[in-house]
Amino acid sequence: MNSVLSEILNTGATQTADGKGTVKVHSAVSVAEGHLLQKLVRQVDPTMSLEVGFAYGVSALFICDALNVRKGTQHIAIDPNQYRGQWGDSWEGIGIANLHRAGYGDIVRLIESPSYRALAELERSGQHLDFAFICGLERVMAGGRPPSFYSFTCPNCQALYHIVKVEAGPETNDRELACRSCGAPLPSREGSLVLKYFLLRKAGPTRRRA
Numbered sequence: 001m002n003s004v005l006s007e008i009l010n011t012g013a014t015q016t017a018d019g020k021g022t023v024k025v026h027s028a029v030s031v032a033e034g035h036l037l038q039k040l041v042r043q044v045d046p047t048m049s050l051e052v053g054f055a056y057g058v059s060a061l062f063i064c065d066a067l068n069v070r071k072g073t074q075h076i077a078i079d080p081n082q083y084r085g086q087w088g089d090s091w092e093g094i095g096i097a098n099l100h101r102a103g104y105g106d107i108v109r110l111i112e113s114p115s116y117r118a119l120a121e122l123e124r125s126g127q128h129l130d131f132a133f134i135c136g137l138e139r140v141m142a143g144g145r146p147p148s149f150y151s152f153t154c155p156n157c158q159a160l161y162h163i164v165k166v167e168a169g170p171e172t173n174d175r176e177l178a179c180r181s182c183g184a185p186l187p188s189r190e191g192s193l194v195l196k197y198f199l200l201r202k203a204g205p206t207r208r209r210a
Protein backbone atom coordinates (compact mmCIF):
# COMPACT_ATOMS: atom_id res chain seq x y z
CA MET A 1 0.00 0.00 0.00
CA ASN A 2 1.34 3.45 -0.84
CA SER A 3 2.47 5.55 2.14
CA VAL A 4 -0.03 8.37 1.51
CA LEU A 5 -2.97 5.97 1.75
CA SER A 6 -1.59 4.13 4.77
CA GLU A 7 -1.04 7.45 6.57
CA ILE A 8 -4.65 8.46 5.89
CA LEU A 9 -5.97 5.11 7.09
CA ASN A 10 -3.76 5.12 10.20
CA THR A 11 -4.41 8.70 11.27
CA GLY A 12 -7.83 9.53 9.78
CA ALA A 13 -6.24 12.75 8.52
CA THR A 14 -4.55 13.99 5.40
CA GLN A 15 -1.97 16.64 4.64
CA THR A 16 -3.19 19.88 3.10
CA ALA A 17 -2.21 20.48 -0.53
CA ASP A 18 0.82 22.57 0.50
CA GLY A 19 1.87 19.90 3.00
CA LYS A 20 1.97 22.46 5.84
CA GLY A 21 -1.08 21.29 7.76
CA THR A 22 -3.51 18.42 8.17
CA VAL A 23 -7.27 18.05 7.94
CA LYS A 24 -9.57 15.29 9.15
CA VAL A 25 -10.66 12.99 6.35
CA HIS A 26 -14.40 12.58 5.81
CA SER A 27 -16.69 11.36 3.06
CA ALA A 28 -14.16 8.74 1.89
CA VAL A 29 -14.71 5.07 1.13
CA SER A 30 -14.16 2.76 4.10
CA VAL A 31 -11.26 0.32 4.25
CA ALA A 32 -13.65 -2.56 3.39
CA GLU A 33 -14.97 -0.66 0.38
CA GLY A 34 -11.42 0.21 -0.67
CA HIS A 35 -10.41 -3.44 -0.51
CA LEU A 36 -13.46 -4.46 -2.54
CA LEU A 37 -12.51 -1.84 -5.12
CA GLN A 38 -9.00 -3.24 -5.28
CA LYS A 39 -10.31 -6.78 -5.71
CA LEU A 40 -12.54 -5.66 -8.58
CA VAL A 41 -9.73 -3.65 -10.20
CA ARG A 42 -7.36 -6.62 -10.07
CA GLN A 43 -10.00 -8.88 -11.60
CA VAL A 44 -10.89 -6.47 -14.41
CA ASP A 45 -7.27 -5.30 -14.92
CA PRO A 46 -8.31 -2.01 -16.58
CA THR A 47 -6.15 0.19 -18.76
CA MET A 48 -8.69 3.02 -18.56
CA SER A 49 -10.51 3.47 -15.25
CA LEU A 50 -12.77 6.24 -14.03
CA GLU A 51 -14.38 7.42 -10.84
CA VAL A 52 -17.07 9.98 -10.10
CA GLY A 53 -16.52 11.68 -6.73
CA PHE A 54 -12.85 12.24 -5.94
CA ALA A 55 -12.83 14.31 -2.72
CA TYR A 56 -9.52 13.76 -0.84
CA GLY A 57 -8.60 10.98 -3.28
CA VAL A 58 -8.97 8.00 -0.94
CA SER A 59 -10.81 5.72 -3.39
CA ALA A 60 -8.46 6.86 -6.17
CA LEU A 61 -5.47 5.88 -4.01
CA PHE A 62 -6.99 2.42 -3.48
CA ILE A 63 -7.74 2.08 -7.21
CA CYS A 64 -4.36 3.35 -8.45
CA ASP A 65 -2.57 1.05 -6.01
CA ALA A 66 -4.29 -1.95 -7.58
CA LEU A 67 -3.73 -0.90 -11.21
CA ASN A 68 -1.31 -2.87 -13.30
CA VAL A 69 0.34 0.26 -14.78
CA ARG A 70 1.34 -0.12 -18.42
CA LYS A 71 1.37 1.95 -21.60
CA GLY A 72 -1.88 3.92 -21.81
CA THR A 73 -2.94 3.38 -18.18
CA GLN A 74 -5.08 6.26 -16.99
CA HIS A 75 -7.42 6.89 -14.07
CA ILE A 76 -9.96 9.62 -14.78
CA ALA A 77 -11.41 11.35 -11.70
CA ILE A 78 -14.52 13.51 -12.11
CA ASP A 79 -15.35 16.02 -9.40
CA PRO A 80 -16.45 19.65 -9.76
CA ASN A 81 -15.34 20.57 -6.25
CA GLN A 82 -11.64 19.70 -6.10
CA TYR A 83 -10.55 23.36 -6.04
CA ARG A 84 -13.60 25.55 -6.39
CA GLY A 85 -16.39 23.92 -4.39
CA GLN A 86 -19.14 25.46 -6.48
CA TRP A 87 -21.17 22.22 -6.21
CA GLY A 88 -20.53 21.65 -2.49
CA ASP A 89 -17.55 21.79 -0.15
CA SER A 90 -14.22 22.44 -1.82
CA TRP A 91 -11.55 19.80 -1.29
CA GLU A 92 -8.86 22.51 -1.53
CA GLY A 93 -6.82 20.56 -4.08
CA ILE A 94 -5.94 17.94 -1.47
CA GLY A 95 -7.12 14.94 -3.50
CA ILE A 96 -4.98 15.70 -6.50
CA ALA A 97 -2.02 16.60 -4.25
CA ASN A 98 -2.38 13.21 -2.54
CA LEU A 99 -2.32 11.37 -5.87
CA HIS A 100 0.83 13.27 -6.92
CA ARG A 101 2.48 12.61 -3.54
CA ALA A 102 1.73 8.90 -3.92
CA GLY A 103 3.44 8.85 -7.32
CA TYR A 104 0.30 8.63 -9.47
CA GLY A 105 0.45 12.13 -10.96
CA ASP A 106 1.24 10.77 -14.42
CA ILE A 107 -1.74 8.46 -14.64
CA VAL A 108 -4.45 10.57 -13.02
CA ARG A 109 -6.57 12.94 -15.09
CA LEU A 110 -8.87 15.18 -13.05
CA ILE A 111 -11.96 16.56 -14.77
CA GLU A 112 -13.38 19.41 -12.69
CA SER A 113 -16.92 19.26 -13.86
CA PRO A 114 -20.20 17.72 -12.66
CA SER A 115 -20.54 14.12 -13.78
CA TYR A 116 -23.54 14.67 -16.04
CA ARG A 117 -21.43 17.03 -18.14
CA ALA A 118 -18.11 15.21 -17.91
CA LEU A 119 -19.56 11.78 -18.71
CA ALA A 120 -21.53 13.14 -21.67
CA GLU A 121 -18.37 14.82 -22.97
CA LEU A 122 -16.32 11.62 -22.56
CA GLU A 123 -18.98 9.64 -24.40
CA ARG A 124 -19.06 12.23 -27.19
CA SER A 125 -15.28 11.99 -27.53
CA GLY A 126 -15.50 8.19 -27.88
CA GLN A 127 -13.60 7.58 -24.63
CA HIS A 128 -13.27 3.86 -23.92
CA LEU A 129 -13.51 2.75 -20.26
CA ASP A 130 -12.69 -0.61 -18.71
CA PHE A 131 -13.76 0.13 -15.14
CA ALA A 132 -15.87 2.81 -13.48
CA PHE A 133 -16.64 3.61 -9.85
CA ILE A 134 -19.47 5.97 -8.98
CA CYS A 135 -19.19 7.36 -5.45
CA GLY A 136 -21.61 9.87 -4.09
CA LEU A 137 -25.08 9.06 -5.39
CA GLU A 138 -26.03 6.47 -2.81
CA ARG A 139 -24.23 5.30 0.27
CA VAL A 140 -22.74 1.84 0.04
CA MET A 141 -24.08 1.03 3.46
CA ALA A 142 -26.92 -1.09 4.70
CA GLY A 143 -28.73 0.65 7.58
CA GLY A 144 -25.48 1.63 9.33
CA ARG A 145 -24.07 -1.87 8.99
CA PRO A 146 -20.82 -2.56 7.12
CA PRO A 147 -21.19 -2.67 3.34
CA SER A 148 -22.64 -5.92 2.15
CA PHE A 149 -21.32 -7.56 -0.98
CA TYR A 150 -21.14 -11.09 -2.25
CA SER A 151 -20.70 -13.14 -5.39
CA PHE A 152 -23.70 -14.08 -7.48
CA THR A 153 -23.98 -16.47 -10.41
CA CYS A 154 -26.72 -15.98 -12.98
CA PRO A 155 -28.89 -19.11 -12.64
CA ASN A 156 -29.52 -19.07 -16.40
CA CYS A 157 -26.04 -18.70 -17.90
CA GLN A 158 -23.57 -18.83 -14.96
CA ALA A 159 -22.20 -15.32 -15.57
CA LEU A 160 -20.41 -14.23 -12.39
CA TYR A 161 -21.22 -10.94 -10.60
CA HIS A 162 -20.29 -9.10 -7.44
CA ILE A 163 -23.43 -7.73 -5.81
CA VAL A 164 -23.30 -4.66 -3.60
CA LYS A 165 -26.38 -3.84 -1.52
CA VAL A 166 -27.08 -0.17 -0.99
CA GLU A 167 -29.82 1.81 0.68
CA ALA A 168 -32.40 3.11 -1.75
CA GLY A 169 -32.10 6.88 -2.15
CA PRO A 170 -34.46 9.47 -3.60
CA GLU A 171 -32.73 9.04 -6.96
CA THR A 172 -33.17 5.25 -7.00
CA ASN A 173 -34.76 4.08 -10.18
CA ASP A 174 -36.58 0.76 -9.79
CA ARG A 175 -36.03 -0.39 -13.34
CA GLU A 176 -35.98 -4.01 -14.43
CA LEU A 177 -32.53 -5.60 -14.37
CA ALA A 178 -31.33 -8.17 -16.86
CA CYS A 179 -28.22 -10.33 -16.96
CA ARG A 180 -25.65 -8.57 -19.17
CA SER A 181 -24.58 -11.90 -20.57
CA CYS A 182 -27.87 -13.72 -21.36
CA GLY A 183 -30.61 -11.14 -20.74
CA ALA A 184 -32.39 -13.21 -18.05
CA PRO A 185 -34.21 -11.06 -15.44
CA LEU A 186 -32.28 -10.40 -12.20
CA PRO A 187 -33.74 -9.28 -8.86
CA SER A 188 -33.23 -5.55 -8.31
CA ARG A 189 -34.14 -5.34 -4.61
CA GLU A 190 -33.85 -7.21 -1.37
CA GLY A 191 -36.35 -5.62 1.00
CA SER A 192 -35.46 -1.95 1.24
CA LEU A 193 -31.99 -2.50 -0.23
CA VAL A 194 -31.11 -2.01 -3.87
CA LEU A 195 -28.87 -4.59 -5.53
CA LYS A 196 -26.02 -3.36 -7.75
CA TYR A 197 -24.44 -5.91 -10.07
CA PHE A 198 -20.80 -5.77 -11.18
CA LEU A 199 -20.11 -8.25 -13.96
CA LEU A 200 -16.89 -10.16 -13.28
CA ARG A 201 -17.08 -12.90 -15.86
CA LYS A 202 -19.46 -13.51 -18.74
CA ALA A 203 -20.88 -16.97 -19.22
CA GLY A 204 -18.55 -19.38 -20.97
CA PRO A 205 -19.64 -21.36 -24.04
CA THR A 206 -22.72 -23.46 -23.32
CA ARG A 207 -21.79 -27.04 -22.57
CA ARG A 208 -23.43 -29.58 -24.84
CA ARG A 209 -25.15 -32.55 -23.32
CA ALA A 210 -23.67 -35.95 -24.21
Ligand SMILES: C[S@@+](CC[C@H](N)C(=O)[O-])C[C@H]1O[C@@H](n2cnc3c(N)ncnc32)[C@H](O)[C@@H]1O
Nearest residue numbers: 028029053054055058059079081114115135136
Ligand atom coordinates in the same frame (compact mmCIF):
# COMPACT_ATOMS: atom_id res chain seq x y z
C1 LIG B 1 -18.48 10.63 -0.98
S1 LIG B 1 -17.48 11.87 -1.75
C2 LIG B 1 -16.32 10.92 -2.67
C3 LIG B 1 -15.32 10.20 -1.81
C4 LIG B 1 -14.18 9.61 -2.60
N1 LIG B 1 -14.64 8.65 -3.59
C5 LIG B 1 -13.19 8.95 -1.66
O1 LIG B 1 -13.31 7.75 -1.39
O2 LIG B 1 -12.32 9.64 -1.15
C6 LIG B 1 -18.57 12.44 -3.01
C7 LIG B 1 -17.90 13.36 -4.00
O3 LIG B 1 -18.82 13.67 -5.04
C8 LIG B 1 -18.48 14.96 -5.50
N2 LIG B 1 -19.59 15.49 -6.27
C9 LIG B 1 -20.65 16.22 -5.85
N3 LIG B 1 -21.45 16.53 -6.89
C10 LIG B 1 -20.89 15.96 -7.98
C11 LIG B 1 -21.23 15.92 -9.35
N4 LIG B 1 -22.33 16.52 -9.81
N5 LIG B 1 -20.40 15.26 -10.21
C12 LIG B 1 -19.29 14.63 -9.76
N6 LIG B 1 -18.91 14.63 -8.46
C13 LIG B 1 -19.70 15.28 -7.59
C14 LIG B 1 -18.18 15.73 -4.23
O4 LIG B 1 -17.40 16.88 -4.49
C15 LIG B 1 -17.44 14.68 -3.43
O5 LIG B 1 -16.06 14.79 -3.65
